[in-house]
Amino acid sequence: MSADRPGADRPSGDPALGPPLAVPRWLVSGEPGWTTSADVVVVGSGIAGLTTALRLRQRVDRVLLVTKTVLSEGSTQWAQGGIAAALDPADSPQEHLHDTLVAGCGICDVPAVTALVHEGPERVRELVALGAEFDLDEEGELRLTREGGHHRDRIAHAGGDATGKEISRALIAALHAVQDDPGIEVIEHALVVDLLQDVDERVCGVTLHVIGEGQIDGVGAALARAVVLATGGLGQVYSATTNPSVATGDGLAAALRAGAVLTDVEFVQFHPTVLWLGEGSSGQQPLISEAVRGEGAFLVDRDGVRFMQGRHPLADLAPRDVVSRAIVDRMHETGEQHVFLDARHLGREFLEQRFPSIVARCRELGFDPAVDLLPVAPAQHYASGGVRTDLEGRSSLDGLYACGEVSCTGVHGANRLASNSLLEGLVFAHRIADDISARLAAGELPPVEPAPAPAGTALLDGSARVQVQAAMTAGAGAVRSAGSLAQTAATLVELAAAATSEEPGPESWETTNLLHVGQVLTLAATLREETRGGHVRSDHPELVDPDWRGHTHLVRGADGTVTTSFEPVPEQDLA
Numbered sequence: 001m002s003a004d005r006p007g008a009d010r011p012s013g014d015p016a017l018g019p020p021l022a023v024p025r026w027l028v029s030g031e032p033g034w035t036t037s038a039d040v041v042v043v044g045s046g047i048a049g050l051t052t053a054l055r056l057r058q059r060v061d062r063v064l065l066v067t068k069t070v071l072s073e074g075s076t077q078w079a080q081g082g083i084a085a086a087l088d089p090a091d092s093p094q095e096h097l098h099d100t101l102v103a104g105c106g107i108c109d110v111p112a113v114t115a116l117v118h119e120g121p122e123r124v125r126e127l128v129a130l131g132a133e134f135d136l137d138e139e140g141e142l143r144l145t146r147e148g149g150h151h152r153d154r155i156a157h158a159g160g161d162a163t164g165k166e167i168s169r170a171l172i173a174a175l176h177a178v179q180d181d182p183g184i185e186v187i188e189h190a191l192v193v194d195l196l197q198d199v200d201e202r203v204c205g206v207t208l209h210v211i212g213e214g215q216i217d218g219v220g221a222a223l224a225r226a227v228v229l230a231t232g233g234l235g236q237v238y239s240a241t242t243n244p245s246v247a248t249g250d251g252l253a254a255a256l257r258a259g260a261v262l263t264d265v266e267f268v269q270f271h272p273t274v275l276w277l278g279e280g281s282s283g284q285q286p287l288i289s290e291a292v293r294g295e296g297a298f299l300v301d302r303d304g305v306r307f308m309q310g311r312h313p314l315a316d317l318a319p320r321d322v323v324s325r326a327i328v329d330r331m332h333e334t335g336e337q338h339v340f341l342d343a344r345h346l347g348r349e350f351l352e353q354r355f356p357s358i359v360a361r362c363r364e365l366g367f368d369p370a371v372d373l374l375p376v377a378p379a380q381h382y383a384s385g386g387v388r389t390d391l392e393g394r395s396s397l398d399g400l401y402a403c404g405e406v407s408c409t410g411v412h413g414a415n416r417l418a419s420n421s422l423l424e425g426l427v428f429a430h431r432i433a434d435d436i437s438a439r440l441a442a443g444e445l446p447p448v449e450p451a452p453a454p455a456g457t458a459l460l461d462g463s464a465r466v467q468v469q470a471a472m473t474a475g476a477g478a479v480r481s482a483g484s485l486a487q488t489a490a491t492l493v494e495l496a497a498a499a500t501s502e503e504p505g506p507e508s509w510e511t512t513n514l515l516h517v518g519q520v521l522t523l524a525a526t527l528r529e530e531t532r533g534g535h536v537r538s539d540h541p542e543l544v545d546p547d548w549r550g551h552t553h554l555v556r557g558a559d560g561t562v563t564t565s566f567e568p569v570p571e572q573d574l575a
């Protein structure tokens with residue numbers, strides 16, 4: 001059965017949207033054995049969390065930063081290509097805005113993109129001033145390169161292809177420099193399970209599990225006047241992803257359970273050039289950055305045909321969704337499980353100097369980019385949707401902010417433009433820190449007591465993780481259809497019904513989060529009956545249906561059912 005026209009609010013039990021979706025409010029976690037408090041709790045230590053915490057520390061009395069494993073773990077340190085900003089005098093924020101809107105396929109929020117592109121250059125210069133060492137040209141200016149979808153050289157990079165590592169290093173060094181400051185506390189190995197709310201649903205803290213020593217160990221509660229979720233992506237919901245193991249969508253799932261609005265979660269970016277390591281390879285896979293194509297590498301099929309030529313005016317540097325789709329099409333045509341990236345003509349010396357990490361990783365795995373064609377195929381890379389926020393990073397729940405990949409500021413629309421995500425984390429972290437400090441100074445967000453939390457619902461055992469990933473990959477991956485999504489939804493419902501584990505712990509919390517994220521992603525992908533950006537429906541292959549020019553929203557109601565709604569976006573000039 002086909003879904004109705006967009007616009008109507010619908011519960012997930014609507015027959016067109018598959019089986020009813022009931023998401024519990026709490027995960028089983030046990031009674032908190034300890035409590036701590038701060039003005040603000042920041043969850044996550046990627047570019048978004050670290051930047052927010054560092055800026056807040058200068059403005060509020062007490063900031064608590066908690067992170068699931070160690071400070072450096074997260075997608076940020078894996079970022080290769082760089083960070084986009086109109087830093088070249090020949091470039092302009094207006095041109096960056098235009099490229100971003102085109103990549104976003106007509107559903108970016110223009111005010112959010114405007115903030116990103118206008119504030120971006122200053123934020124990047126501040127990062128340099130903080131100590132991040134970017135690659136420089138002969139004149140000592142930032143060396144800029146180009147990536148897919150950009151019409152100017154505007155990608156600043158560090159260590160050749162180790163931009164994220166350098167940004168993470170610089171931010172962590174800045175944090176260590178103030179670690180004796182009583183205004184900031186950091187707890188590593190602290191997994192946030194759920195959000196605490198008062199009787200009026202204002203978010204006032206988190207429940208978390210700490211592997212620590214002394215008083216802060218096991219399950220506890222961190223109370224705060226505001227909570228900033230900066231928990232990154234959801235890549236582990238699929239079998240193959242470029243994301244590290246911590247990317248299990250925990251923040252997104254916790255926000256969903258607490259009743260925050262999630263937006264555009266069907267828009268998942270599959271990176272076109274992930275090194276193909278053989279059938280059945282799972283978990284984090286090695287990425288071959290777009291910047292390699294930016295420097296002149298190109299895609300070929302098994303017969304050596306450059307299939308991107310004539311497919312898009314930017315050929316191999318077309319936006320990611322276009323390249324991913326072209327690769328999937330060519331794989332179907334040839335019956336192969338990958339295509340090839342040819343970088344051989346760039347030469348050994350250049351490749352080693354410009355892409356030292358990628359070359360080293362390829363060689364470890366038996367490929368020499370200076371000699372070999374590299375087998376590549378698309379894999380999950382980035383979540384363009386997330387917890388809906390406004391321009392100050394506020395979610396729909398009072399007291400809850402979201403920043404970085406877990407958020408949906410409206411910057412990315414249906415498809416993130418390359419290297420805009422580090423920039424989004426940076427720009428919106430500043431906005432969030434400024435908004436929270438202004439509100440606290442104005443006496444807003446007074447401390448409140450969390451309402452008593454009833455016992456949580458049974459968890460999915462950690463062993464079910466591969467089943468969730470297999471179902472998501474098979475039916476809700478790079479190419480979906482009503483039939484494949486229905487199959488995935490049914491499998492996830494069966495898995496949810498089998499959730500019987502009463503053994504709370506990181507494995508079962510993460511796996512249950514993957515289930516909840518998978519369920520709402522599948523629901524949103526079922527709702528949107530068109531192909532746009534990162535959302536490719538084989539049963540609706542025609543590109544961008546004007547009726548669907550807008551955002552899909554999902555929200556869990558008090559009874560646990562998830563309701564969908566649609567918000568049109570004004571038409572944009574993408575010429």
Ligand SMILES: Cc1cc2nc3c(=O)[nH]c(=O)nc-3n(C[C@H](O)[C@H](O)[C@H](O)COP(=O)(O)OP(=O)(O)OC[C@H]3O[C@@H](n4cnc5c(N)ncnc54)[C@H](O)[C@@H]3O)c2cc1C
Nearest residue numbers: 044045046048068074075076081082192232404405419422
């Ligand atoms: C291989 C790769 C290459 C990329 N290249 C680029 C690029 O060149 N340019 C670009 O702009 N973007 C790139 N991206 C995307 C970009 O790196 C990410 O979108 C960005 O770093 C996200 O930052 P973040 O701070 O939101 O999240 P992350 O850096 O992922 O940090 C999330 C943090 O939250 C913590 N966390 C998660 N769950 C919990 C929990 N339950 N409790 C406590 N803590 C938790 C994690 O441990 C981590 O510290 C790349 C991504 C990958 C994976």
